[in-house]
Amino acid sequence: MPPSSGGGPPPAVEVRRLQVALGGVPVLTGVELTVAAGEWVTVIGPNGAGKSTLLRAVGGLLPAPGAISLFGTPSEALRRRERARVVATVPQSPVVPPGMAVLDYVLLGRTPYIPPLGRETAADLAAVDDVLGRLDLRGFADRELATLSGGERQRVFLARALAQGATLLLLDEPTSALDIGHQQEVLELVDQLRREHGLTVLATMHDLSIAGEYADRLVLLSAGRVAAVGPPRAVLTEELLAAHYRATVRVVQGEHGPLVVPVRRRHG
Structure with a gap:
């Protein structure tokens, strides 16, 4: 799905000339990005390219005055609770309160809908139960997060974001x-929810084959700039990946997108 233009609805995400420096070091320099409502865009790039920084800026965790709009509203104009009803983030390493059970953690996703000093409603509990069921987590509801495997925790983090009901x-x-x-289960679920509920997805991924299978468009970040953008077949090319990842790969055209296969370099 290409970005909307003309008199259509505003894009879900619009990034214009984004500059981000961390500790005085430039990380993103002049990044431009548009994600249409209902689109799945995945940002790829080598380590240190600025992928996570870009997501943090879009999510409001880093200041970016005047550079980012969400559904037509300047990001800085959104109050915290308003933003939480629009944007849900699954970071790489979420902070988990010690001793917290899975059910209570996923319920945190309903915080934007619970009045201050109020309690969750039956509708909040039903939303959480539905998400736990979809992610095959009902059997973990009373377990402490600290006792789960890395993969199980990752599904719980996604469950909290989905329970938030953001677009x-x-x-x-x-x-x-x-x-x-x-x-596959997690990405198929995200894609199903996107189609059923009009979710917009902006992701980062290291696995290039998976990125190409699920995304409508890919954005290749390199050294803090957009090096390429377009459908997976246009971005996942042997030439681009060699130039920006310094990798020797073979790209095979699969049913749903290009498959990237590392090829061992010859010696001697």
């Missing part, structure tokens, strides 16, 4: 701790 989902390496079976 924009930011996923920072959502499959990094998952085995291949759960990778």
Whole structure:
């Protein structure tokens, strides 16, 4: 799905000339990005390219005055509770309160809908139960997060974001701790929810084949700039990956997108 233009609805995400420096070091320099409502865009790039920084800026965790709009509203104009109803983020390493059970953690996703000093409603509990069921987590509801495997925790983090009911989902390496079976389950679920409920997805991924299978468009970040953008077949080319990842790969055209296969370099 290409970005909307003309008199259509505003894009879900619009980034214009984004500059971010961390500790005085430039990380993103002049990044431009548009994500249409209902689109799935995945940001790829080598380590240190600025992928996570870009997601944090879009999610409001880093200041970016005048550079980011969400559904037509300047990001800085959104209050915290308003933003939480629009944007849900699954970071790479969420902070988990010690001793917290899975059910209570996922319920935190309903915080934007619970009045101050109020309690969750039956509707909040039903929303959480539905998400736990979809992610095969009902059997873990009373377990402490600290007792779960990395892959199980990753599904719980996604469950909290989905329980939030936001229309924009930011996923920072959502499959990094998952085995291949759960990778497919999680991404198929996200794609199903996107189609059923009009979710917009902006993700980062290291696995290029998976990125190409699920995204409508890919954005290749390199050294803090957009090096390429377009459908997976246009971005996942042997030439671009060699130039920006310094990798020797073979790209095979699959049914749903290009498959990137590392090729061992010849010696001698």
